[in-house]
Amino acid sequence: MSDVTRAEVCAVACADLFAGAGEILASPMGLMPSLGARLARLTSEPDLLLSDGEAFLLDPESTVEGWLPYRRVFAVVAHGRRHVVMGANQIDRFGNQNISCIGDHARPSRQLLGFRGAPGNTINHRTSYWVPRHSPRVFVERVDVVSGVGYDHAVGPFHDVHRVVTNLAVLDFRTPDRSMRLVSVHPGVEVSEVLAQTSFPLEHNDFGETRLPTDEELELLRTVLDPAGRRDKEVPS
């Protein structure tokens, strides 16, 4: 298949977040992480568990296979068999994430959602982030509020910030000081653009190109998971 869109590259990069995950709960927040998780389950990670965003675990045929109200989500968070992909209003070079507010918390210039489950997620199990518009306003030198815990604040035995996927690139924290580094740029993206859209210095010594979807993945995305093409509204080509 041809004419692969940027959105499809992003969906596959989100699917690859779950590589090797096995039988755990995938908790994707938002469209692209959801497409990624469902794509992973239909291909490389058939054992993943996924919820309907309410209180049911659904198998790929949408058959109810379990009950997961919020209180049991919290139990899974504490138990740790979970990989959450959250959004980020701000994220910094050590992977601290802010979804609470912009400005001084005592009187913010812009109130956002609040801490939600970000502190508990990041301290308990693997966490990744999806950023649909990679920009200096999101990739900041220092977040205004630490909601999700980054590597310079990490404590306890289970902290594990895995990767950040954006509309431009894939990033991780596998550097000696656990600061962010470039893993791959999406096809058609110049590294200079990624660096220009990031407020902090980004290690980019050894990066590749994000892989293209396989024919099977494209088929699944286009005909099964997102036939209406909502992915292209989130990430225009």
Next chain:
Amino acid sequence: MRDKRMTADEVVAELADGMTVGIGGWGSRRKPMALVNAILRSSLTDLTIVSYGGPDVGLLCAADKVRKLVYGFVSLDTIPYDPWFRRARETGSIEVLELDEGMFQCGLRAAGHRLPFLPIRAGLGSDVLRLNPELRLVRSPYDGEELVAMPALHLDAALVHLNRADRHGNAQYLGPDPYFDDLFCLAAQRRFVSCERIVETHELTADAPVQTLLLNRMMVDGVVEAPGGAGFTSCAPDYGRDEGMQREYAEAAGDLSKWPTFYEGYLR
């Protein structure tokens, strides 16, 4: 067995200025809006509201009822942000204790178990602790691990909305998620449940499994029959969220010139 039926206004008459009031449901789901609306119509003021916040929080902020808010988030679900909550925060008009949502549950559990705190990892490393220095750490006596000592969230009153109840206070949820309504009741001194319909006790389990009986009568002081009493939030399976009404609310909340007309119509 006692008959605990009362009206929403009678519930509010049992509350007092300055109380800490827990509100059940989650976001824009199964919120006890009939009871919240009765607060809006009352002269009550200076409340500390404890809520997995939705439009309950926005409306109480709009009516200037809130001195302090304890929350993990405030959201309308299909509309990410509640405009009145944002305004209250951005004008600095309310005091806040913003928590991780798991810490929030932990605090309710501690209160329900009559414990001063329960340990939890959530919060460590995050600004929840920096912003709320009253939250303390505790060291495990077994292996030395440092954990957050989440203090009990004691409530003077809890307000929750369920699908069915009997007149004695046994109450039932028929939707997919109990949320945390039982924990709110266990954490509170006075517990009030509104419901879509009051039925005879035997009817509760006529068509539904016994596991749907979330509250028993020793957890409840008053029962209010309030059909549609969660609207415009959802109350599955009795009704879904009234998205049109929620949009109207959010638009009016975001534009103060539209608010008085909306609010007058809303409370009528």
